[in-house]
Amino acid sequence: MILSLLACIDARAPVAMPVRFEGGSPDLQLEAGAIHLDRAELEVADLRMESAPVARWLPSLVGTATAHPGHEFAGSVRGELLGSWTLDLVGPPTDLGTAEGWEGDVATASFDAGTLVLAGTWTGPEGSIPFDLEVEVDRPIVGVESLFSLDADEPPSLSLSAHVDHALGFVEWAETDGDGIVTAADGTLRNTALFGITSSTSWTLAQESP
Amino acid sequence: MFLLLPAALAEPEPSEQVVVEQRSAPASAAQRDLDASDVVAMPGRSTDDLLRATRGLHQSAHSGHGKAFQYFLRGFDAVHGADIAVSLEGVPLNEPSNVHGHGYLDLHFIPRQLVTGAVFRPGIARAEVGDFGVAGSGDLSLGMAQEGLQVQVGGGTDRSGSIAMGFRPEGRGAGSFAWLDAEEGLGVGPSRHWRQVRAGVGLDGTLGGTDLRAFLLAYRGDFESPGVVREDDYASGAMGFYDAYPSSGSGRSARALGAVSARTRLPSWRTDTTLWAGWRALELRQSFTGFYEHPDTGDATLQTQDGLSAGLSSKVERAFGDALALAGGFDARLDLLGQQEAGIDVDGAVWDPRIDTRIAERSVGAWVAAPTRPLDWLSAEAGVRVQHFTIGLDRTLDSGLGVGKAQANAPVLAPRGIVRLFEDGPLTVFGSAGRGFRSPEARGVENGRAPVSISDGGELSAVLHAVDALQVRGGAFGTWISNEIVFDHAAARFLTTGRTRRLGAYGGLTLHPIDAVSIDLDVTGTDGRYTASREPIPYAPRVLAVGQLTTKALVTGPLVWTAGVRSWWLGQRPLPGGFASHAAFVTDVTARATHRAWTFDLDVDNVFANRWRDGEFFYASHWDPGAPVSALPRRHFTAGAPFAVRLGIGWRLR
Numbered sequence: 001m002i003l004s005l006l007a008c009i010d011a012r013a014p015v016a017m018p019v020r021f022e023g024g025s026p027d028l029q030l031e032a033g034a035i036h037l038d039r040a041e042l043e044v045a046d047l048r049m050e051s052a053p054v055a056r057w058l059p060s061l062v063g064t065a066t067a068h069p070g071h072e073f074a075g076s077v078r079g080e081l082l083g084s085w086t087l088d089l090v091g092p093p094t095d096l097g098t099a100e101g102w103e104g105d106v107a108t109a110s111f112d113a114g115t116l117v118l119a120g121t122w123t124g125p126e127g128s129i130p131f132d133l134e135v136e137v138d139r140p141i142v143g144v145e146s147l148f149s150l151d152a153d154e155p156p157s158l159s160l161s162a163h164v165d166h167a168l169g170f171v172e173w174a175e176t177d178g179d180g181i182v183t184a185a186d187g188t189l190r191n192t193a194l195f196g197i198t199s200s201t202s203w204t205l206a207q208e209s210p
Numbered sequence: 211m212f213l214l215l216p217a218a219l220a221e222p223e224p225s226e227q228v229v230v231e232q233r234s235a236p237a238s239a240a241q242r243d244l245d246a247s248d249v250v251a252m253p254g255r256s257t258d259d260l261l262r263a264t265r266g267l268h269q270s271a272h273s274g275h276g277k278a279f280q281y282f283l284r285g286f287d288a289v290h291g292a293d294i295a296v297s298l299e300g301v302p303l304n305e306p307s308n309v310h311g312h313g314y315l316d317l318h319f320i321p322r323q324l325v326t327g328a329v330f331r332p333g334i335a336r337a338e339v340g341d342f343g344v345a346g347s348g349d350l351s352l353g354m355a356q357e358g359l360q361v362q363v364g365g366g367t368d369r370s371g372s373i374a375m376g377f378r379p380e381g382r383g384a385g386s387f388a389w390l391d392a393e394e395g396l397g398v399g400p401s402r403h404w405r406q407v408r409a410g411v412g413l414d415g416t417l418g419g420t421d422l423r424a425f426l427l428a429y430r431g432d433f434e435s436p437g438v439v440r441e442d443d444y445a446s447g448a449m450g451f452y453d454a455y456p457s458s459g460s461g462r463s464a465r466a467l468g469a470v471s472a473r474t475r476l477p478s479w480r481t482d483t484t485l486w487a488g489w490r491a492l493e494l495r496q497s498f499t500g501f502y503e504h505p506d507t508g509d510a511t512l513q514t515q516d517g518l519s520a521g522l523s524s525k526v527e528r529a530f531g532d533a534l535a536l537a538g539g540f541d542a543r544l545d546l547l548g549q550q551e552a553g554i555d556v557d558g559a560v561w562d563p564r565i566d567t568r569i570a571e572r573s574v575g576a577w578v579a580a581p582t583r584p585l586d587w588l589s590a591e592a593g594v595r596v597q598h599f600t601i602g603l604d605r606t607l608d609s610g611l612g613v614g615k616a617q618a619n620a621p622v623l624a625p626r627g628i629v630r631l632f633e634d635g636p637l638t639v640f641g642s643a644g645r646g647f648r649s650p651e652a653r654g655v656e657n658g659r660a661p662v663s664i665s666d667g668g669e670l671s672a673v674l675h676a677v678d679a680l681q682v683r684g685g686a687f688g689t690w691i692s693n694e695i696v697f698d699h700a701a702a703r704f705l706t707t708g709r710t711r712r713l714g715a716y717g718g719l720t721l722h723p724i725d726a727v728s729i730d731l732d733v734t735g736t737d738g739r740y741t742a743s744r745e746p747i748p749y750a751p752r753v754l755a756v757g758q759l760t761t762k763a764l765v766t767g768p769l770v771w772t773a774g775v776r777s778w779w780l781g782q783r784p785l786p787g788g789f790a791s792h793a794a795f796v797t798d799v800t801a802r803a804t805h806r807a808w809t810f811d812l813d814v815d816n817v818f819a820n821r822w823r824d825g826e827f828f829y830a831s832h833w834d835p836g837a838p839v840s841a842l843p844r845r846h847f848t849a850g851a852p853f854a855v856r857l858g859i860g861w862r863l864r
Contacts, residue, residue: 005735005752009782011790048841077830080842100842104788 012103013152019047019081019096020157024164026090026120032173033124040089040164042137042197043114047099047160049079049146049205052107078106079150084114089162099158101150109146109160109205113137116197122173122182129173131182135193143200148207156207163203167196235581235589237335237628237642239671239683240265240716244328246355247762251774253798253813255856257317257325257350261296264330264346266716266734268751268780272825272848275397275404276433277461277494278316280825284332284687285712285738286345287749291315292648293344293665299352299425300523301469301486302543304342306571307601307652309515309549310494313342319429319465320350321391321408323362323374326384327351333669333687335628335642337577337593338525340541344646344665345689352412352425353384357864362391364811364858370395372858380864385414385423397436398852399452401459404433419474426468435459438498440831441845451821452849455833457510457556459496465489482539483524491516495554498846500833507555507562517547517569537593538578545571547652565605569652572600579626589630597622599649601660618660622647636676640685643668665691671716684717694740709741712750726764732756746784753781773801785828787843794822794850811858819853 028035079101088094116135121128148156170192173182184190196202242263244252252260258279261269269279281288288294290311291304298320308314330348331339339347354360357378365371374391378384389410396403412425437458443449469486497510525539547569553562579593599620626644644667650660671685689712714736721729733755738747746752758776765771777797782790799814816822825848830841 005737006781009746009752009784009790011782011785012788046838077841077843080840082838082840102787102789102843 015079015101015103015150015152015155017079017099017101017150017155018157019099020159021085021087021094021096022159022161023087023089023091023093024162028165028168030165030169033122035120035122035168035173037090037118037120037164039117039119041115041117042087042089042162043084043116044087044141045082045084045112045114047081047096047109047111047205048077049099049101049106049109049150050076051078051105052076078102078104087162089164093159096160103150103152105149106146106205108142108200109144109203110140110142111144113139113141113198116193118168118193124173126174129182131173131189133182133184133189133193135184135190135197137194137197139198141198141200141203144203144205145200146205159206159208161204161206163201167199167202168193170196170199234336235630235633236640237331237591238333238640238669238687239638239673239685240332240669242330244330246326247772248760249322249325249327250772250802251760251762251800253774253776253800253815255322255813255815257320257322260322260325260328260350261294261317261330261348262756262776262778263328264294264332264348265718265732265756266332266714266736266754267294267330267346268754268778270825270848271851272438274402274433274435274459274461275395276318276406276431276463277435278311278314278318281315282749282751283345284689284714284734285736285747285750286689287747288345289313292342293346293646295339295341295343295347297347297349298467299423299469299471300349300482300484301467302340302521302541305490305517305519306341306545306573306649307547307549307569309492309513309547309551312651313648314492316463316465317350318406318431318463319408319427319467320352321374321389321410321427323376323391324352324354324387324389324410325350326353326355333642333667334644334646334665335626335669336591336644337537337579337595337624337626338539339646340575340595340597341573341599341647341649344648344663352427353414354378354387354389354412355384356862357382359863360860361862362809362811362858362860364856366395366813366854366856368395368398368815368852368854368856370397370856383414385412385425387412398854399436399450399454399849401434401436401454404431406431406433419476421473421475423471423473424469426466428466429464431461431463433461433463435461435496436849437496438825438827438831438846438848440833441847443833444847452852455497455500457495457497457508457558459494459510461495462491462493464491478529480527481525483522485520485522487518487520489518495558498827499829499831501835502830502832502839504553505832505835505839507553510554510556510558512552512554512558512560513549514551515547515549517545517549519543519545533583535581536578537581538576540574540576542574543572545569547571549653565653567653568604570602571649571652573649574598587632587635589633591628593626595622595624595626597624597647599660599662601650601652601655603652603655605653616655616657618650618655618658620650620660620662622662622664636674638673638675640669640671640673661695663691663695665689679722681720682717683719684715686713686715688713707740708743710738710747711741712736712738712747726761728760728762730756730758730760748784748786751780751783753779755779768805769803770805771801771803773799775799783826785826787828789828789843789845791826792823794824795820796822796850807862807864809858809860809862811856811860813854813856813858815851815854815856817853820850821852822850823847824850 026037081099278290292313304313332346362374372393410427436454467488471484474481521543523541527537551565575597577595581591583589624645629641631639648663667689669687674682716734718732797817
């Protein structure tokens with residue numbers, strides 16, 4: 001038994017992996033009409049990949065973490081790419097940089113979101129309506145599907161994708177104030193656009209096919 | 211090299227001899243008894259280092275010279291003492307519900323020169339062992355080995371100096387002494403300054419056939435803590451191996467402990483009663499994550515505690531002929547504690563008071579055991595301990611938000627037993643099984659019944675002593691915990707981690723090539739895992755190999771030598787999250803040469819100057835407030851003891 005314990009522990013190795021952003025088409029066909037995007041940009045920062053949670057906590061009345069050697073858990077962050085970018089949601093693929101991480105399975109991803117800028121034309125049964133809006137998202141987008149493994153021997157190339165059609169599918173484009181252009185002040189547009197862009201299913205972080 | 215010189219043998223001077231009380235028969239081949247010479251021959255600076263003599267135990271110093279070590283034994287991460295019960299002359303030393311860790315075991319208050327013996331017992335089989343006896347237990351003997359006035363001074367390359375004075379009246383036992391020592395050092399590298407003062411008095415004597423004993427120890431220590439270094443900062447050259455981040459930590463520790471005991475020995479009866487009381491103050495400033503949680507103020511915390519403790523224990527043994535005896539006892543203790551925890555900024559000012567708690571913790575236990583020897587080749591000892599904890603606390607959290615009072619009870623029933631076969635023969639076989647337990651930590655209890663950590667273990671071992679010069683030992687052990695309850699003071703939460711099991715084996719030998727020289731080799735391997743997931747238990751050592759060459763009373767010319775060269779190798783340890791530590795190999799040396807009234811001491815830490823990582827941890831930290839905050843876990847390490855040489859000279863007037 002002791003001999004088996006003498007063997008090296010198969011520990012996680014560091015992994016470096018390129019990450020790029022994949023935008024979508026500027027022309028979207030939604031249930032409620034069609035959209036042509038002249039401009040769709042989102043400020044984002046600090047992409048993080050996390051493993052599935054493993055801890056089960058009992059209720060406690062005492063305070064917050066004050067780290068100390070002896071941590072039972074290392075934390076769930078498996079990979080990370082720090083930085084800030086303005087993503088062109090309908091532009092060509094963009095290299096975001098090289099993320100660093102540790103070997104293992106990834107379950108979800110998150111990143112911080114800043115200002116969302118959308119400009120284009122919505123065309124529906126009522127005709128075409130231009131829109132031009134700027135929404136301060138200012139919150140993290142969490143729970144992004146990221147089902148892959150990080151392997152130091154075969155480090156993956158990762159692709160962050162925005163599903164703009166899904167994100168804008170929540171918007172009621174017809175609810176306008178009649179001034180001929182849809183802005184963030186019109187109806188529920190700001191809220192529905194915010195909801196859509198921060199929806200975890202509007203994004204995917206995936207391993208690119210070899 | 212002096213150890214290799216041809217040597218004649220000599221009996222130690224009579225005044226160097228200390229009567230070591232006959233301890234109870236061992237429960238396993240892993241038990242280790244140290245006499246006064248063994249203590250001198252055990253490398254290390256403080257009394258805490260003596261615990262390394264426990265077979266299978268590894269200890270880590272992650273916060274400077276003055277804070278309790280972190281202990282690992284047989285697959286247990288005992289944190290600062292939660293799973294190892296240690297006593298001094300029968301007085302329990304673990305601190306229940308200490309603000310920094312349950313069972314906090316800080317032996318810095320005991321002058322190492324006053325330790326005249328010790329017994330360390332991995333595993334749990336004796337009914338006498340109470341709270342915190344989960345992975346093992348130990349007891350230290352206190353006294354002054356030599357009569358007369360004794361003065362020692364010393365200094366070392368770790369920028370340290372020390373002075374000690376002691377006095378034992380002529381004709382009095384080792385328990386009669388007066389002691390004072392002080393030491394100060396800067397250490398190797400920044401943020402390692404420490405200063406300690408210890409004083410003690412003891413008195414022993416006999417009155418009407420009863421041995422009476424009293425002692426009082428007092429201690430004050432101040433220390434800086436280098437904390438952790440991030441591996442990537444070390445790799446990039448931003449940090450040296452023995453560097454420290456600014457405001458990494460510091461502490462103050464003070465303790466007084468006094469006891470009065472009476473022991474009666476009659477042909478068939480033995481009684482032993484001890485009344486003790488202690489005062490404790492502890493203050494710890496620490497930051498292991500820099501500015502990760504709180505980028506503006508920093509994550510440093512201040513933990514303070516003050517408290518009074520008192521206890522009474524008594525035991526009675528009655529022999530009924532040679533084949534049967536009965537033993538029983540009880541112990542009770544009361545701890546009244548006040549403790550606070552707060553976030554502090556880089557200047558040490560409190561900005562976030564988090565906890566302010568008053569705790570009253572009562573513990574009452576009783577045990578019985580029946581040692582029997584029905585046959586010459588068979589002896590057994592069945593026992594049981596019952597224990598009850600009552601914990602009351604009055605909490606105030608989060609800047610005055612009162613949480614109110616809570617009262618919790620925790621009863622425990624712990625059966626234990628030992629079987630020995632062929633005790634007087636060349637091959638002795640031991641079998642033992644027992645239940646160990648750890649009291650609930652006060653800060654986490656709610657009204658009602660509090661969770662007690664229970665471990666059930668067994669061990670089968672043997673000692674082969676076919677010839678005087680060689681003893682060979684080995685054994686296998688297992689420990690099962692139905693639901694491991696961990697109070698993670700990193701996150702300040704109770705954590706249930708499920709069912710665990712620890713399976714291990716050990717083997718070793720003691721060789722006496724000549725009477726004055728012994729060679730000990732011990733290897734302990736433990737596979738500790740969560741039963742459901744099969745994941746390894748983090749931090750616990752898997753393999754620890756220890757070798758020690760010891761000389762006692764070895765005469766070379768005019769000098770009498772007592773010395774020890776101790777090497778240990780610690781295999782990789784699993785860390786949380788699927789990571790692993792580095793292996794470590796360290797050799798330490800201690801040597802004492804005595805010439806008439808003079809003693810000359812040499813200690814060499816880390817002879818080969820290995821840059822070994824004492825502790826390794828994976829978590830996210832942030833030490834540069836101007837840089838982006840990374841949440842990716844990083845390897846951190848606490849630097850192991852560096853190479854250092856210390857010399858001392860002592861003089862004794864009889």
